[in-house]
Amino acid sequence: MGTTRLTIETIDAVLEQVVDRKAGAVDLRDTRFIDPYALLLLALLVLETKSRGTRLRLDWPEVPAVRRWMRAMGFFAEIGETTPPSARDVRSALQPITAISDETGIGRVVDGFHHRLVERYPLTESSRRTLTAMMIELFQNIPHHSNATGDIDDSHGMAAMQDYEDSLFLAIADKGVGLRRSLGLREGYATITDAQALDAILRDGLSRFAEAGRGGELKRIVGIVRSWDGTFALRSGSALLYFDERGGDVYDVPDFPGVQLAVRLPLRLFGADPVDR
Amino acid sequence: MAIMDVGEFRIAQFGTRLGTRLEGARARERLESLLTSLPEKGQVRILLDDIEVLSTSFADELIGKTYQHVVDGQYGECTMVLSTPSLDLAEGIDVKLAQRRLAMLCLQGGRWRLIGFHTPALSETLERILEKKRTTTRELADELGLQMNACVNRVARLAALHLIHRRKIGMKGPQDIFEIHSILDG
Numbered sequence: 518m519g520t521t522r523l524t525i526e527t528i529d530a531v532l533e534q535v536v537d538r539k540a541g542a543v544d545l546r547d548t549r550f551i552d553p554y555a556l557l558l559l560a561l562l563v564l565e566t567k568s569r570g571t572r573l574r575l576d577w578p579e580v581p582a583v584r585r586w587m588r589a590m591g592f593f594a595e596i597g598e599t600t601p602p603s604a605r606d607v608r609s610a611l612q613p614i615t616a617i618s619d620e621t622g623i624g625r626v627v628d629g630f631h632h633r634l635v636e637r638y639p640l641t642e643s644s645r646r647t648l649t650a651m652m653i654e655l656f657q658n659i660p661h662h663s664n665a666t667g668d669i670d671d672s673h674g675m676a677a678m679q680d681y682e683d684s685l686f687l688a689i690a691d692k693g694v695g696l697r698r699s700l701g702l703r704e705g706y707a708t709i710t711d712a713q714a715l716d717a718i719l720r721d722g723l724s725r726f727a728e729a730g731r732g733g734e735l736k737r738i739v740g741i742v743r744s745w746d747g748t749f750a751l752r753s754g755s756a757l758l759y760f761d762e763r764g765g766d767v768y769d770v771p772d773f774p775g776v777q778l779a780v781r782l783p784l785r786l787f788g789a790d791p792v793d794r
Numbered sequence: 795m796a797i798m799d800v801g802e803f804r805i806a807q808f809g810t811r812l813g814t815r816l817e818g819a820r821a822r823e824r825l826e827s828l829l830t831s832l833p834e835k836g837q838v839r840i841l842l843d844d845i846e847v848l849s850t851s852f853a854d855e856l857i858g859k860t861y862q863h864v865v866d867g868q869y870g871e872c873t874m875v876l877s878t879p880s881l882d883l884a885e886g887i888d889v890k891l892a893q894r895r896l897a898m899l900c901l902q903g904g905r906w907r908l909i910g911f912h913t914p915a916l917s918e919t920l921e922r923i924l925e926k927k928r929t930t931t932r933e934l935a936d937e938l939g940l941q942m943n944a945c946v947n948r949v950a951r952l953a954a955l956h957l958i959h960r961r962k963i964g965m966k967g968p969q970d971i972f973e974i975h976s977i978l979d980g
Contacts, residue, residue, distance in 0.1 A: 620814050620815070620816045621816065623814045624809070624811070624813060624814065624817065627811065628811065631811070642846075643882060645846070645847075646846065646847050646882065646883070649811055649846070649847040650847050650848070650849045650850070650886065653811075653813065653814060653847070653849040653851065653852075654849055654850065654851060657814045657815065657851065661815070729862075729893060729894045729895070730854040730855075730858040730859065730862075730890050730893055730894050731854075733850075733889070733893055734850055734851065737850065737889065
Protein backbone atom coordinates (compact mmCIF):
# COMPACT_ATOMS: atom_id res chain seq x y z
CA MET A 518 0.00 0.00 0.00
CA GLY A 519 1.42 3.38 -0.90
CA THR A 520 0.30 6.74 0.41
CA THR A 521 1.54 10.21 -0.42
CA ARG A 522 0.38 11.87 2.80
CA LEU A 523 0.60 10.19 6.16
CA THR A 524 -1.51 12.32 8.48
CA ILE A 525 -4.15 12.26 11.23
CA GLU A 526 -6.63 11.64 8.44
CA THR A 527 -4.78 8.76 6.73
CA ILE A 528 -2.66 6.92 9.30
CA ASP A 529 -5.52 4.62 10.29
CA ALA A 530 -5.43 3.08 6.82
CA VAL A 531 -1.86 1.97 7.60
CA LEU A 532 -2.92 0.61 10.98
CA GLU A 533 -5.78 -1.26 9.38
CA GLN A 534 -3.36 -2.84 6.93
CA VAL A 535 -1.00 -4.00 9.67
CA VAL A 536 -3.33 -4.61 12.62
CA ASP A 537 -6.40 -6.01 10.87
CA ARG A 538 -4.95 -7.47 7.66
CA LYS A 539 -1.64 -8.58 9.23
CA ALA A 540 0.49 -6.95 6.53
CA GLY A 541 4.21 -7.40 7.20
CA ALA A 542 5.32 -4.22 5.45
CA VAL A 543 4.35 -0.59 5.07
CA ASP A 544 5.22 1.04 1.79
CA LEU A 545 6.17 4.66 2.35
CA ARG A 546 8.13 5.08 -0.89
CA ASP A 547 5.62 7.53 -2.38
CA THR A 548 5.11 9.41 0.88
CA ARG A 549 5.78 13.12 0.49
CA PHE A 550 4.45 14.36 3.80
CA ILE A 551 4.10 12.96 7.32
CA ASP A 552 2.62 14.83 10.26
CA PRO A 553 3.89 14.33 13.86
CA TYR A 554 0.80 12.38 14.95
CA ALA A 555 1.21 9.89 12.11
CA LEU A 556 4.93 9.70 12.82
CA LEU A 557 4.38 8.82 16.48
CA LEU A 558 1.71 6.26 15.61
CA LEU A 559 4.02 4.72 13.03
CA ALA A 560 6.80 4.47 15.64
CA LEU A 561 4.41 2.85 18.13
CA LEU A 562 3.18 0.46 15.46
CA VAL A 563 6.74 -0.69 14.76
CA LEU A 564 7.48 -1.05 18.49
CA GLU A 565 4.21 -2.85 19.16
CA THR A 566 4.72 -5.40 16.37
CA LYS A 567 8.30 -5.87 17.60
CA SER A 568 7.06 -6.53 21.14
CA ARG A 569 4.77 -9.23 19.69
CA GLY A 570 7.73 -10.96 18.11
CA THR A 571 7.26 -9.88 14.49
CA ARG A 572 9.16 -7.38 12.45
CA LEU A 573 7.34 -4.75 10.45
CA ARG A 574 9.25 -3.74 7.33
CA LEU A 575 9.08 -0.09 6.37
CA ASP A 576 9.96 0.92 2.83
CA TRP A 577 11.35 4.39 3.41
CA PRO A 578 10.11 7.47 1.56
CA GLU A 579 12.04 8.14 -1.60
CA VAL A 580 11.82 11.91 -1.20
CA PRO A 581 15.05 12.91 0.62
CA ALA A 582 13.41 15.82 2.43
CA VAL A 583 10.92 13.47 4.09
CA ARG A 584 13.68 11.10 5.21
CA ARG A 585 15.70 14.07 6.50
CA TRP A 586 12.74 15.27 8.51
CA MET A 587 12.10 11.78 9.92
CA ARG A 588 15.73 11.61 10.94
CA ALA A 589 15.67 15.12 12.45
CA MET A 590 12.57 14.12 14.42
CA GLY A 591 14.50 11.17 15.85
CA PHE A 592 12.18 8.59 14.30
CA PHE A 593 14.83 6.06 13.32
CA ALA A 594 16.52 6.22 16.70
CA GLU A 595 13.11 5.80 18.35
CA ILE A 596 12.39 2.53 16.56
CA GLY A 597 15.98 1.30 16.75
CA GLU A 598 16.52 1.27 12.99
CA THR A 599 19.54 2.14 10.94
CA THR A 600 19.04 5.52 9.36
CA PRO A 601 18.44 5.34 5.62
CA PRO A 602 20.85 7.50 3.62
CA SER A 603 20.01 11.20 4.00
CA ALA A 604 21.72 14.39 5.07
CA ARG A 605 21.13 15.54 8.62
CA ASP A 606 18.77 18.52 8.80
CA VAL A 607 18.10 19.27 12.44
CA ARG A 608 16.49 22.62 11.66
CA SER A 609 13.60 21.00 9.81
CA ALA A 610 12.25 19.56 13.07
CA LEU A 611 10.73 22.02 15.50
CA GLN A 612 10.78 19.61 18.42
CA PRO A 613 12.03 16.05 17.88
CA ILE A 614 10.41 13.06 19.53
CA THR A 615 10.88 13.35 23.28
CA ALA A 616 10.27 10.59 25.79
CA ILE A 617 7.74 11.21 28.53
CA SER A 618 7.97 8.76 31.37
CA ASP A 619 7.78 10.02 34.93
CA GLU A 620 6.07 13.10 36.28
CA THR A 621 9.25 14.61 37.70
CA GLY A 622 10.62 15.09 34.17
CA ILE A 623 7.55 16.89 32.77
CA GLY A 624 8.74 20.38 33.76
CA ARG A 625 12.01 19.88 31.89
CA VAL A 626 10.23 18.52 28.80
CA VAL A 627 7.75 21.41 28.77
CA ASP A 628 10.62 23.89 29.16
CA GLY A 629 12.31 22.28 26.14
CA PHE A 630 9.19 22.54 23.98
CA HIS A 631 8.61 26.08 25.20
CA HIS A 632 12.18 27.04 24.34
CA ARG A 633 11.93 25.60 20.82
CA LEU A 634 8.72 27.47 20.25
CA VAL A 635 9.85 30.90 21.46
CA GLU A 636 13.09 30.49 19.54
CA ARG A 637 11.14 30.44 16.31
CA TYR A 638 8.06 32.51 17.16
CA PRO A 639 7.68 35.73 19.14
CA LEU A 640 4.62 34.37 20.95
CA THR A 641 2.21 36.65 22.72
CA GLU A 642 2.11 36.22 26.49
CA SER A 643 -1.42 34.86 26.36
CA SER A 644 -0.74 32.27 23.65
CA ARG A 645 2.47 31.14 25.37
CA ARG A 646 0.58 30.76 28.63
CA THR A 647 -2.23 28.73 27.09
CA LEU A 648 0.05 26.49 25.04
CA THR A 649 2.41 25.77 27.91
CA ALA A 650 -0.44 25.00 30.33
CA MET A 651 -1.92 22.72 27.66
CA MET A 652 1.37 20.84 27.30
CA ILE A 653 1.71 20.36 31.06
CA GLU A 654 -1.76 18.84 31.26
CA LEU A 655 -1.34 16.62 28.20
CA PHE A 656 2.16 15.41 29.04
CA GLN A 657 1.38 14.52 32.64
CA ASN A 658 -1.53 12.36 31.53
CA ILE A 659 1.07 9.80 30.41
CA PRO A 660 2.59 9.12 33.86
CA HIS A 661 -0.82 9.53 35.50
CA HIS A 662 -2.84 7.20 33.32
CA SER A 663 -0.86 5.18 30.74
CA ASN A 664 -0.03 2.48 33.28
CA ALA A 665 -3.02 3.01 35.58
CA THR A 666 -3.57 -0.73 35.90
CA GLY A 667 0.09 -1.38 36.73
CA ASP A 668 0.49 -4.18 34.18
CA ILE A 669 2.28 -2.33 31.36
CA ASP A 670 6.02 -2.89 31.01
CA ASP A 671 6.65 0.05 28.74
CA SER A 672 3.89 2.49 27.90
CA HIS A 673 6.40 4.38 25.76
CA GLY A 674 5.08 7.92 26.19
CA MET A 675 6.41 10.50 23.77
CA ALA A 676 5.66 13.88 22.25
CA ALA A 677 6.78 15.91 19.25
CA MET A 678 6.00 19.25 17.69
CA GLN A 679 6.25 20.71 14.21
CA ASP A 680 5.41 24.02 12.63
CA TYR A 681 4.06 24.61 9.14
CA GLU A 682 3.35 27.66 7.05
CA ASP A 683 -0.11 28.02 8.57
CA SER A 684 -0.18 25.86 11.67
CA LEU A 685 1.53 24.50 14.72
CA PHE A 686 1.21 20.79 15.37
CA LEU A 687 1.63 19.04 18.70
CA ALA A 688 1.42 15.25 19.00
CA ILE A 689 1.50 13.09 22.10
CA ALA A 690 1.28 9.31 22.15
CA ASP A 691 1.74 6.22 24.26
CA LYS A 692 0.96 2.54 24.02
CA GLY A 693 -0.30 2.15 27.56
CA VAL A 694 -3.65 0.95 28.89
CA GLY A 695 -5.75 3.49 26.99
CA LEU A 696 -8.68 5.57 28.15
CA ARG A 697 -11.16 2.70 28.50
CA ARG A 698 -9.03 0.65 30.87
CA SER A 699 -7.96 3.72 32.82
CA LEU A 700 -11.51 5.01 33.29
CA GLY A 701 -12.64 1.42 33.83
CA LEU A 702 -10.87 1.48 37.19
CA ARG A 703 -13.53 3.88 38.41
CA GLU A 704 -16.58 2.36 40.02
CA GLY A 705 -19.40 1.91 37.52
CA TYR A 706 -17.20 2.22 34.41
CA ALA A 707 -15.67 -1.26 34.20
CA THR A 708 -17.64 -2.32 31.14
CA ILE A 709 -17.60 0.80 29.00
CA THR A 710 -16.47 0.79 25.37
CA ASP A 711 -13.64 2.85 23.89
CA ALA A 712 -16.12 5.28 22.35
CA GLN A 713 -17.99 5.65 25.65
CA ALA A 714 -14.70 6.30 27.47
CA LEU A 715 -13.85 9.05 24.96
CA ASP A 716 -17.26 10.57 25.46
CA ALA A 717 -17.11 10.40 29.26
CA ILE A 718 -13.70 12.01 29.38
CA LEU A 719 -14.12 14.65 26.69
CA ARG A 720 -17.78 15.57 27.12
CA ASP A 721 -18.38 14.91 30.81
CA GLY A 722 -14.85 15.71 31.99
CA LEU A 723 -14.48 12.47 33.92
CA SER A 724 -11.26 10.98 35.22
CA ARG A 725 -10.47 7.63 36.80
CA PHE A 726 -10.22 9.59 40.05
CA ALA A 727 -13.59 10.43 41.59
CA GLU A 728 -12.25 13.38 43.63
CA ALA A 729 -14.03 16.65 42.83
CA GLY A 730 -10.95 18.50 41.58
CA ARG A 731 -9.83 15.76 39.21
CA GLY A 732 -10.70 15.51 35.53
CA GLY A 733 -11.95 18.10 33.11
CA GLU A 734 -8.55 19.01 31.67
CA LEU A 735 -9.02 17.28 28.31
CA LYS A 736 -12.54 18.64 28.07
CA ARG A 737 -11.17 22.12 28.63
CA ILE A 738 -8.42 21.65 26.04
CA VAL A 739 -11.02 20.48 23.51
CA GLY A 740 -12.95 23.69 24.21
CA ILE A 741 -9.84 25.82 23.66
CA VAL A 742 -8.90 24.07 20.41
CA ARG A 743 -12.47 24.38 19.17
CA SER A 744 -12.60 28.09 20.01
CA TRP A 745 -9.34 28.59 18.14
CA ASP A 746 -10.65 26.82 15.00
CA GLY A 747 -7.98 24.17 15.46
CA THR A 748 -7.93 20.46 14.70
CA PHE A 749 -8.06 17.89 17.47
CA ALA A 750 -7.67 14.13 17.36
CA LEU A 751 -7.79 11.77 20.29
CA ARG A 752 -7.48 8.10 19.56
CA SER A 753 -7.70 5.31 22.08
CA GLY A 754 -8.34 1.63 21.46
CA SER A 755 -10.82 1.39 18.62
CA ALA A 756 -12.28 4.91 18.85
CA LEU A 757 -11.13 8.22 17.47
CA LEU A 758 -12.56 11.63 18.19
CA TYR A 759 -11.64 13.99 15.41
CA PHE A 760 -12.74 17.51 14.71
CA ASP A 761 -11.53 20.49 12.77
CA GLU A 762 -13.02 23.90 12.04
CA ARG A 763 -15.71 22.24 9.91
CA GLY A 764 -16.92 19.88 12.64
CA GLY A 765 -16.21 16.31 13.64
CA ASP A 766 -17.34 13.10 15.27
CA VAL A 767 -16.27 9.87 16.97
CA TYR A 768 -15.10 7.25 14.47
CA ASP A 769 -14.36 3.51 14.61
CA VAL A 770 -10.68 2.81 13.95
CA PRO A 771 -8.48 -0.30 14.07
CA ASP A 772 -7.83 -1.33 17.67
CA PHE A 773 -4.44 -0.14 18.92
CA PRO A 774 -3.07 0.15 22.46
CA GLY A 775 -2.68 3.40 24.36
CA VAL A 776 -3.71 6.97 23.68
CA GLN A 777 -2.62 9.12 20.76
CA LEU A 778 -3.46 12.79 20.57
CA ALA A 779 -2.94 15.60 18.09
CA VAL A 780 -3.57 19.32 18.33
CA ARG A 781 -3.14 21.46 15.22
CA LEU A 782 -3.53 25.19 15.76
CA PRO A 783 -3.64 27.97 13.18
CA LEU A 784 -0.42 29.95 13.38
CA ARG A 785 -2.29 33.24 13.09
CA LEU A 786 -3.40 32.72 16.70
CA PHE A 787 0.09 33.43 17.86
CA GLY A 788 -0.07 36.91 16.48
CA ALA A 789 3.27 36.86 14.75
CA ASP A 790 5.27 35.61 11.81
CA PRO A 791 8.20 33.27 12.37
CA VAL A 792 11.41 34.86 13.54
CA ASP A 793 13.72 35.22 10.55
CA ARG A 794 16.99 33.56 11.55
CA MET B 795 -8.13 41.39 61.98
CA ALA B 796 -4.63 42.70 62.66
CA ILE B 797 -2.30 42.89 59.69
CA MET B 798 0.22 40.56 61.36
CA ASP B 799 -2.35 37.75 60.98
CA VAL B 800 -1.98 37.81 57.21
CA GLY B 801 0.65 35.49 55.77
CA GLU B 802 1.75 35.99 52.19
CA PHE B 803 2.42 32.96 50.01
CA ARG B 804 4.26 33.64 46.75
CA ILE B 805 3.73 30.85 44.26
CA ALA B 806 6.69 32.05 42.18
CA GLN B 807 8.98 30.56 44.87
CA PHE B 808 8.34 27.22 43.11
CA GLY B 809 9.09 28.44 39.59
CA THR B 810 7.52 30.56 36.89
CA ARG B 811 5.92 27.82 34.75
CA LEU B 812 3.86 25.55 36.99
CA GLY B 813 3.26 22.72 36.87
CA THR B 814 2.29 19.11 37.43
CA ARG B 815 0.12 17.66 40.19
CA LEU B 816 3.25 16.32 41.83
CA GLU B 817 4.79 19.80 41.95
CA GLY B 818 1.52 21.19 43.27
CA ALA B 819 1.37 18.56 46.00
CA ARG B 820 4.93 19.40 47.08
CA ALA B 821 4.12 23.10 47.20
CA ARG B 822 1.00 22.34 49.23
CA GLU B 823 3.12 21.16 52.16
CA ARG B 824 4.50 24.70 52.53
CA LEU B 825 1.10 26.29 52.22
CA GLU B 826 -0.26 23.99 54.89
CA SER B 827 2.65 24.87 57.20
CA LEU B 828 1.87 28.54 56.75
CA LEU B 829 -1.80 27.96 57.57
CA THR B 830 -0.88 25.95 60.65
CA SER B 831 1.37 28.78 61.88
CA LEU B 832 -1.41 31.39 61.70
CA PRO B 833 -3.68 32.36 64.59
CA GLU B 834 -7.35 31.29 64.73
CA LYS B 835 -8.69 33.90 62.32
CA GLY B 836 -5.51 34.30 60.29
CA GLN B 837 -5.44 34.73 56.56
CA VAL B 838 -3.23 33.51 53.75
CA ARG B 839 -2.89 35.80 50.76
CA ILE B 840 -1.71 33.83 47.75
CA LEU B 841 0.29 35.94 45.31
CA LEU B 842 0.57 35.08 41.62
CA ASP B 843 3.09 37.83 40.85
CA ASP B 844 5.98 36.81 38.56
CA ILE B 845 4.19 33.63 37.45
CA GLU B 846 4.12 32.96 33.69
CA VAL B 847 1.98 29.83 33.59
CA LEU B 848 -0.18 28.13 36.19
CA SER B 849 -1.76 24.88 35.07
CA THR B 850 -5.16 23.77 36.31
CA SER B 851 -3.61 20.62 37.80
CA PHE B 852 -1.07 22.58 39.83
CA ALA B 853 -3.81 25.02 40.84
CA ASP B 854 -5.98 22.19 42.10
CA GLU B 855 -3.25 20.38 44.01
CA LEU B 856 -1.97 23.52 45.69
CA ILE B 857 -4.97 25.80 46.04
CA GLY B 858 -8.08 23.70 45.39
CA LYS B 859 -7.17 20.95 47.84
CA THR B 860 -5.84 23.30 50.52
CA TYR B 861 -8.81 25.61 50.26
CA GLN B 862 -11.11 22.60 50.54
CA HIS B 863 -9.41 21.82 53.88
CA VAL B 864 -9.78 25.47 54.96
CA VAL B 865 -13.49 25.41 54.15
CA ASP B 866 -13.86 22.06 55.93
CA GLY B 867 -12.59 23.82 59.06
CA GLN B 868 -9.26 22.04 59.31
CA TYR B 869 -7.57 25.40 60.03
CA GLY B 870 -10.19 26.86 62.35
CA GLU B 871 -11.56 30.13 61.02
CA CYS B 872 -8.57 30.86 58.82
CA THR B 873 -9.33 32.32 55.42
CA MET B 874 -7.54 32.39 52.09
CA VAL B 875 -7.55 35.06 49.40
CA LEU B 876 -5.81 35.47 46.08
CA SER B 877 -3.95 38.38 44.51
CA THR B 878 -3.14 38.25 40.81
CA PRO B 879 -1.71 40.67 38.27
CA SER B 880 -4.18 39.32 35.68
CA LEU B 881 -7.40 37.32 35.73
CA ASP B 882 -6.07 35.29 32.82
CA LEU B 883 -3.38 33.89 35.11
CA ALA B 884 -5.93 32.91 37.75
CA GLU B 885 -8.14 31.06 35.27
CA GLY B 886 -6.92 27.60 36.31
CA ILE B 887 -7.72 28.40 39.95
CA ASP B 888 -11.15 29.71 38.97
CA VAL B 889 -11.89 26.51 37.03
CA LYS B 890 -10.78 24.15 39.78
CA LEU B 891 -12.53 26.06 42.57
CA ALA B 892 -15.73 25.96 40.52
CA GLN B 893 -15.28 22.22 40.01
CA ARG B 894 -14.99 21.83 43.80
CA ARG B 895 -17.95 24.22 44.29
CA LEU B 896 -15.74 26.61 46.23
CA ALA B 897 -15.32 30.36 45.82
CA MET B 898 -12.46 32.65 46.77
CA LEU B 899 -11.91 36.38 46.94
CA CYS B 900 -9.46 37.54 44.31
CA LEU B 901 -7.74 40.93 44.10
CA GLN B 902 -6.90 42.16 40.62
CA GLY B 903 -6.26 45.73 39.53
CA GLY B 904 -7.28 47.10 42.92
CA ARG B 905 -10.67 45.39 42.83
CA TRP B 906 -11.87 42.40 44.80
CA ARG B 907 -14.10 39.88 43.07
CA LEU B 908 -15.24 36.32 43.59
CA ILE B 909 -13.77 33.50 41.54
CA GLY B 910 -14.87 29.88 41.49
CA PHE B 911 -18.41 28.70 42.09
CA HIS B 912 -20.75 31.56 42.96
CA THR B 913 -24.06 33.16 42.10
CA PRO B 914 -24.98 36.81 41.50
CA ALA B 915 -26.88 36.76 44.82
CA LEU B 916 -23.82 35.56 46.72
CA SER B 917 -21.58 38.13 45.02
CA GLU B 918 -24.04 40.94 45.75
CA THR B 919 -24.24 40.02 49.42
CA LEU B 920 -20.50 39.65 49.82
CA GLU B 921 -19.85 42.94 48.03
CA ARG B 922 -22.11 44.74 50.49
CA ILE B 923 -20.35 43.12 53.46
CA LEU B 924 -16.94 44.11 52.08
CA GLU B 925 -18.13 47.71 51.68
CA LYS B 926 -19.51 47.89 55.22
CA LYS B 927 -16.68 45.87 56.79
CA ARG B 928 -19.01 45.09 59.72
CA THR B 929 -22.77 44.66 59.75
CA THR B 930 -25.61 42.45 60.98
CA THR B 931 -28.01 40.15 59.18
CA ARG B 932 -30.85 42.54 60.06
CA GLU B 933 -29.05 45.53 58.51
CA LEU B 934 -28.04 43.52 55.50
CA ALA B 935 -31.56 42.19 54.91
CA ASP B 936 -32.92 45.77 55.01
CA GLU B 937 -30.27 47.13 52.65
CA LEU B 938 -30.58 44.33 50.14
CA GLY B 939 -34.39 44.28 50.39
CA LEU B 940 -34.39 40.62 51.40
CA GLN B 941 -36.56 38.51 53.65
CA MET B 942 -34.62 37.74 56.83
CA ASN B 943 -34.60 34.02 55.99
CA ALA B 944 -33.09 34.60 52.57
CA CYS B 945 -30.46 36.89 54.03
CA VAL B 946 -29.54 34.42 56.78
CA ASN B 947 -29.19 31.68 54.18
CA ARG B 948 -26.87 33.77 52.02
CA VAL B 949 -24.77 34.71 55.04
CA ALA B 950 -24.61 31.08 56.14
CA ARG B 951 -23.35 30.08 52.70
CA LEU B 952 -20.70 32.82 52.72
CA ALA B 953 -19.60 31.80 56.21
CA ALA B 954 -19.43 28.14 55.19
CA LEU B 955 -17.14 29.13 52.32
CA HIS B 956 -14.92 31.10 54.75
CA LEU B 957 -15.62 34.31 52.80
CA ILE B 958 -16.85 36.18 55.89
CA HIS B 959 -16.64 35.87 59.65
CA ARG B 960 -19.90 35.84 61.61
CA ARG B 961 -20.78 35.77 65.28
CA LYS B 962 -24.14 35.05 66.81
CA ILE B 963 -25.26 38.06 68.87
CA GLY B 964 -28.81 37.10 69.74
CA MET B 965 -32.14 35.87 68.50
CA LYS B 966 -35.30 37.40 67.17
CA GLY B 967 -38.10 34.91 67.46
CA PRO B 968 -36.83 31.65 65.99
CA GLN B 969 -34.19 33.48 63.97
CA ASP B 970 -30.52 33.82 64.99
CA ILE B 971 -29.10 37.32 64.65
CA PHE B 972 -25.49 37.49 63.50
CA GLU B 973 -22.82 40.12 63.50
CA ILE B 974 -20.88 39.85 60.25
CA HIS B 975 -17.31 40.87 59.57
CA SER B 976 -15.52 41.22 56.29
CA ILE B 977 -12.42 39.05 56.07
CA LEU B 978 -10.64 42.02 54.50
CA ASP B 979 -11.08 44.49 57.32
CA GLY B 980 -7.41 44.34 58.39
